[in-house]
Amino acid sequence: MKRSLYLCALLLLGTLSIPLLPLADPAAVHPELALAAPTLAPWWLPRSEPNSSQWNERAREALFGPRELAPLWGRDALGRCVLSRTLYGARASLLVAVVASLAALIIGVSVGASAGFFGGRLDSLLMRSTDIFGALPLIFMVIFAVGLLRTYRTAHPETVLNPNLALLGITAAVSWIPAARIVRADVLRLRQATFVEAARCMGTRDSSILRLHVIPNSMPVALTAWTLTVPRVLMLESFLSFLGLGMEAPDVSWGVLLRQGHEALTAVHLSWWLILAPALALTVTLLLLNHLGEQVRIHLAPRRGEAP
Amino acid sequence: MTFLPALLTFVGLPLLLFALSRGRERKGSLRAASRLKRAAWLPLIVLAVHGLAFLVVHAVPGGPFDAERPLAPATRAALEARFGLNESLPMQWCRAINGVAQLDFGPSLAHRDHAVSDVILEGLPASLLLGVGALFWMLALGLSAGVIAAAHAGGHTDRWINLAVALVQALPSFVLAALLLIPFALWWQILPVAGLDSLSALILPSLALGLPFAAQVARLVRTAVLDALSQEWPRTWRAAGLDECAILIGAMRLALVPVTAFLGQAAAGILTGSLVIEQIFAIPGLGAHFIESALNRDFTLALGLVTLYTTLAALCNWAADLLLPIFDPRTEGA
Numbered sequence: 001m002k003r004s005l006y007l008c009a010l011l012l013l014g015t016l017s018i019p020l021l022p023l024a025d026p027a028a029v030h031p032e033l034a035l036a037a038p039t040l041a042p043w044w045l046p047r048s049e050p051n052s053s054q055w056n057e058r059a060r061e062a063l064f065g066p067r068e069l070a071p072l073w074g075r076d077a078l079g080r081c082v083l084s085r086t087l088y089g090a091r092a093s094l095l096v097a098v099v100a101s102l103a104a105l106i107i108g109v110s111v112g113a114s115a116g117f118f119g120g121r122l123d124s125l126l127m128r129s130t131d132i133f134g135a136l137p138l139i140f141m142v143i144f145a146v147g148l149l150r151t152y153r154t155a156h157p158e159t160v161l162n163p164n165l166a167l168l169g170i171t172a173a174v175s176w177i178p179a180a181r182i183v184r185a186d187v188l189r190l191r192q193a194t195f196v197e198a199a200r201c202m203g204t205r206d207s208s209i210l211r212l213h214v215i216p217n218s219m220p221v222a223l224t225a226w227t228l229t230v231p232r233v234l235m236l237e238s239f240l241s242f243l244g245l246g247m248e249a250p251d252v253s254w255g256v257l258l259r260q261g262h263e264a265l266t267a268v269h270l271s272w273w274l275i276l277a278p279a280l281a282l283t284v285t286l287l288l289l290n291h292l293g294e295q296v297r298i299h300l301a302p303r304r305g306e307a308p
Numbered sequence: 309m310t311f312l313p314a315l316l317t318f319v320g321l322p323l324l325l326f327a328l329s330r331g332r333e334r335k336g337s338l339r340a341a342s343r344l345k346r347a348a349w350l351p352l353i354v355l356a357v358h359g360l361a362f363l364v365v366h367a368v369p370g371g372p373f374d375a376e377r378p379l380a381p382a383t384r385a386a387l388e389a390r391f392g393l394n395e396s397l398p399m400q401w402c403r404a405i406n407g408v409a410q411l412d413f414g415p416s417l418a419h420r421d422h423a424v425s426d427v428i429l430e431g432l433p434a435s436l437l438l439g440v441g442a443l444f445w446m447l448a449l450g451l452s453a454g455v456i457a458a459a460h461a462g463g464h465t466d467r468w469i470n471l472a473v474a475l476v477q478a479l480p481s482f483v484l485a486a487l488l489l490i491p492f493a494l495w496w497q498i499l500p501v502a503g504l505d506s507l508s509a510l511i512l513p514s515l516a517l518g519l520p521f522a523a524q525v526a527r528l529v530r531t532a533v534l535d536a537l538s539q540e541w542p543r544t545w546r547a548a549g550l551d552e553c554a555i556l557i558g559a560m561r562l563a564l565v566p567v568t569a570f571l572g573q574a575a576a577g578i579l580t581g582s583l584v585i586e587q588i589f590a591i592p593g594l595g596a597h598f599i600e601s602a603l604n605r606d607f608t609l610a611l612g613l614v615t616l617y618t619t620l621a622a623l624c625n626w627a628a629d630l631l632l633p634i635f636d637p638r639t640e641g642a
Contacts, residue, residue: 132356139580140598140617141357144610145364147602235480242482242584243599258482262588265486270494279483286478 001295008292011285015090019056022047022064023084024071027250030079035264035271038074045070074273077264085252086277092253094285096168097234103172104233105226108179113218115180116187117210123184130180138174139236146170146245163248171236179225186221190214220300227293231286238282254278311402317409318355322348339633346626350619357618358408358611362401365607391417391608404611413612418604424612427597434504435582435593441514442521442578450522451567454529455560459552461534469526476523481581485516485588502590513589517581521574525567532563565636568628575624579617 024045044067071081115126149166190196191214199209240246241255242262249256261275325348332341379387388394391414392403407414413424457469476484492512493501500509536542536559545555586595594613601609 140614141361141364143583143599144361144602144614147599147610148364148605151603151605231478238480239482239580239584243587245599245602258486262482262486265489265494270490272490275486275490279486283475283479283483286480287474290474290478 001299004288004292004295007288011288012094015094018087018091020060020063021087022060022068023087024068024081026080026085026088026252028080030075033075033079034077035269035274036071036075036079037271038072038273039070040072042070043072044068073277074271076260076274082257082274082277085257086254086281089252089254089257089278090281090285092164092247092251093234093237093255093282096164096171096237096247096253097230100168100171100237101175101226101229101233103168104175104229105179105222107172108176108225109183109215109218109222111176112180112183113187113210113215116184117191117214118206119191126180127184130177134177139239142170142174142236143240143243143245146240150245164251167237167240167246171233171240175229175233175236178228179222182225183218183222186218187214190217193217224293224296224300227289227296231289231293234282234286234289254282258282311406313409314402314406318351318405321351343630346629350622350626353622354408354615354619355405358405358615359401361611361614362404365611366397391415408615413615414608416601416606416609418601418606418609424609427609428594428612428616431592431594431597434591435586435595437504437510438513438517438582438585438591438593439575439578441510442518442581443575445515445518446521446525446574446578447567448522449519450525451529451560451563453522453526454563455533455556457526457530458533458537458559459556461530469530473523473526476519477527479520481516481520482584482588484519485513485585488512488516489588504589504591509589513585513591516588517578517585520581521577524574525570528566528570529560529563532566533559536562561635565632568631568635570628571631572621572625572628575628576621579621 022044047066047068069081069083071083073081073083073086076082076085111126111130115123115130146167150163153163196209196213199213204212237246237253238255238258241253242259244259247253247256255278257278258275261271261278264271264274325344329341329344329348332338332344385394392400395403404414411425413428416422416424416427419427453469453473457466460466479487489501489512492499499512500506503509533556537555542555542559545558582593583595583598585591586593587599594616597609598613598617600606601613
């Protein structure tokens with residue numbers, strides 16, 4: 001439990017510190033070096049001049065001097081450094097995973113907690129609609145909606161609709177169901193607790209009891225639901241990006257890189273490094289997150305209301 | 309009446325099935341009653357999904373004929389009249405579900421001169437073949453790996469299988485496809501890279517699609533077999549002189565219960581995964597059409613395919629529910 005928690009914290013910290021690392025510019029194009037194979041020969045390259053004087057550029061300069069890592073993991077079809085693209089892709093992928101799963105958690109906790117706490121007709125209404133929502137293969141609707149949004153944006157470039165924000169919203173909108181179920185089961189148990197009864201005796205309003213006593217106490221269970229949601233959202237995002245329906249250029253995510261890697265994979269020129277970098281990154285992250293979810297679940301097992 | 313087929317399918321059929329299920333319930337045949345009740349939900353699910361997709365299509369502004377170069381108003385009006393887009397929304401929806409009831413999704417907007425049902429019929433065999441192949445790998449590999457792991461529980465074999473299962477479960481199918489493609493199709497070139505011309509071309513895509521589910525099946529089977537072996541009947545069987553092989557087969561029969569319950573979910577997952585796998589291996593199935601239609605604003609084709617995919621997923625779920633009582637009589641009528 002602790003070990004995987006530390007590893008995940010390390011992953012997150014590493015992702016946050018990527019702008020400080022001496023990496024090549026992920027968007028710098030070198031057509032003459034297209035599809036260069038991985039090499040360890042020059043470890044460092046002189047830095048092409050920093051294009052801004054932002055704080056991270058200055059910190060990087062102070063830490064590592066005017067040099068950048070050579071493309072140790074090869075270059076892609078446009079000669080961009082695969083290593084730095086993969087690392088910058090981690091930022092997008094993990095950001096979407098964390099933010100979208102948090103949004104999903106908020107929806108799930110609100111639905112589950114109010115259904116469990118107020119019970120009665122509201123409960124059956126909310127949970128029946130959750131059942132119906134969960135029974136539909138929503139992924140097809142998601143692809144459909146994202147595709148339509150995209151074409152709308154290409155036809156109307158002046159729109160304020162941010163595609164990456166839309167991606168966040170849509171992934172959150174389809175991932176809240178397990179959280180709602182788990183939290184509801186826990187709230188059903190908490191509702192009977194003595195401290196809720198005491199609060200009620202003191203004349204506290206229902207909404208305040210829910211806000212001050214019930215929801216904080218169901219946080220451990222919500223946390224479990226969250227750790228289970230993050231890898232799913234990560235998978236969904238890379239799935240959509242792989243289909244060309246997710247992140248849009250210039251943003252890169254692992255799904256986008258996997259797609260480009262697949263496109264570069266031909267028998268004539270077997271550039272395996274292109275696909276292997278994001279594939280490895282995604283697999284290791286998913287393994288780690290799955291492991292963490294499992295550990296958290298086991299850790300909180302006595303409090304677990306319902307198996308997800 | 310023009311809307312008779314829709315009324316019959318989406319109102320008459322469920323009502324009839326519900327009524328039949330009531331009758332069976334009164335006669336005390338719970339199994340038949342629950343089967344009928346589940347069947348009655350199928351048309352309603354199709355209706356709900358179609359309605360939702362229809363709303364999504366029309367909620368997003370812009371039409372199928374919005375090209376870079378605006379059309380002449382007369383041309384536009386003629387096109388809209390041809391495809392029935394000039395009517396009111398409820399009327400269009402009624403027409404659409406009336407078509408769905410007759411398995412006719414109207415003309416495709418992007419593939420001119422082709423009906424949506426033609427496009428679907430053309431792509432369906434390849435997609436179905438891929439799905440069946442994936443199901444085959446899922447059951448063959450999952451069952452055998454699970455039973456072998458359970459038979460060697462705690463040993464080295466078990467540990468290796470568990471490791472492989474955890475690894476494969478974390479791999480999305482498109483990563484798995486790459487890992488299979490690079491050695492088998494590109495380095496050694498023993499299997500085709502793309503297409504679906506021969507049966508050997510089916511091996512890699514169906515394997516990539518089925519393996520993650522095989523891992524899940526292996527997990528389920530391992531737990532169920534271990535659970536069965538810890539019961540008391542294996543001791544009796546052993547005392548009666550039956551060999552371990554027979555006991556394992558008996559335990560495997562019990563392990564089929566969770567696997568059957570998982571089938572519905574797996575089928576939905578395989579349908580989803582087939583979208584990427586078809587794209588990677590250039591299989592001429594429905595997946596490419598679906599994504600293309602969503603990007604092309606080919607309303608009718610996208611609507612038809614969403615409805616088809618959802619119906620297939622719901623049907624698989626229903627079939628899995630039907631199979632469940634065969635392996636586990638206790639779930640009858642549940």
